[in-house]
Amino acid sequence: METEQKGVLKGNVLVMEDDPIISEITKTFLEEIGFKVKVCSNGEQAIKRYTEQISIGNKFDIVIMDLTIHGGMGGEKAIQKILEIDKGANVIVTSGHCNNPLIEHFRDYGFVGKLIKPFSLDKLKEEVYKIIR
Numbered sequence: 001m002e003t004e005q006k007g008v009l010k011g012n013v014l015v016m017e018d019d020p021i022i023s024e025i026t027k028t029f030l031e032e033i034g035f036k037v038k039v040c041s042n043g044e045q046a047i048k049r050y051t052e053q054i055s056i057g058n059k060f061d062i063v064i065m066d067l068t069i070h071g072g073m074g075g076e077k078a079i080q081k082i083l084e085i086d087k088g089a090n091v092i093v094t095s096g097h098c099n100n101p102l103i104e105h106f107r108d109y110g111f112v113g114k115l116i117k118p119f120s121l122d123k124l125k126e127e128v129y130k131i132i133r
Contacts, residue, residue: 009034009128011061012053016046016078017094018069022117026064029121033128035062043073047081054086062131064115067095067102076102076109083110090131094119 013035017023027037038060040046046065053059063082065075075093082089092113093106106114113127 009132011035012058013037014046014049014053014060014063015039016041016043016063016065016069016075018042018066018072022066026124029124030128032121033125041072042069043075043078043081046078047085050082050089051085059086059089061090062128063089063091065091065093065111067093067100068097075111079110092127092131 013030015023015026015030015037017026017039018041023039023041027039030037038049040049043065046063050060050063065078067075069075079091079093082091090112091110092115093103093109093111094115094117095103096117097103098116102109103114103116112131115123115127
């Protein structure tokens with residue numbers, strides 16, 4: 001991942017989100033600051049995409065995972081599999097449920113950052129920049 005002039009970044013991000021509106025907004029925000037973004041809607045897809053990218057030598061710089069996926073694997077289980085594939089994965093958890101103990105203790109589960117929904121472009125940038133530093 002490279003930092004460019006004027007706060008624009010380069011890198012690859014995977015967004016796992018089952019709400020298509022939130023998924024599209026997050027993708028747009030990330031593209032606005034310079035990232036290439038892939039989107040999926042559940043943990044199984046995220047694990048598959050992460051594995052595919054590693055196999056071609058182009059791993060994701062950051063993964064943003066929703067904690068709760070309706071009808072599919074959410075972030076809590078998916079991060080375990082991602083970290084088995086890549087112990088150095090940079091995974092941010094997102095949730096609209098800020099009272100979930102996982103959100104408060106996100107690092108204990110292997111996440112490197114958290115975003116509480118709804119989040120702004122500025123908050124997303126802040127979390128991404130923490131990872132870059």
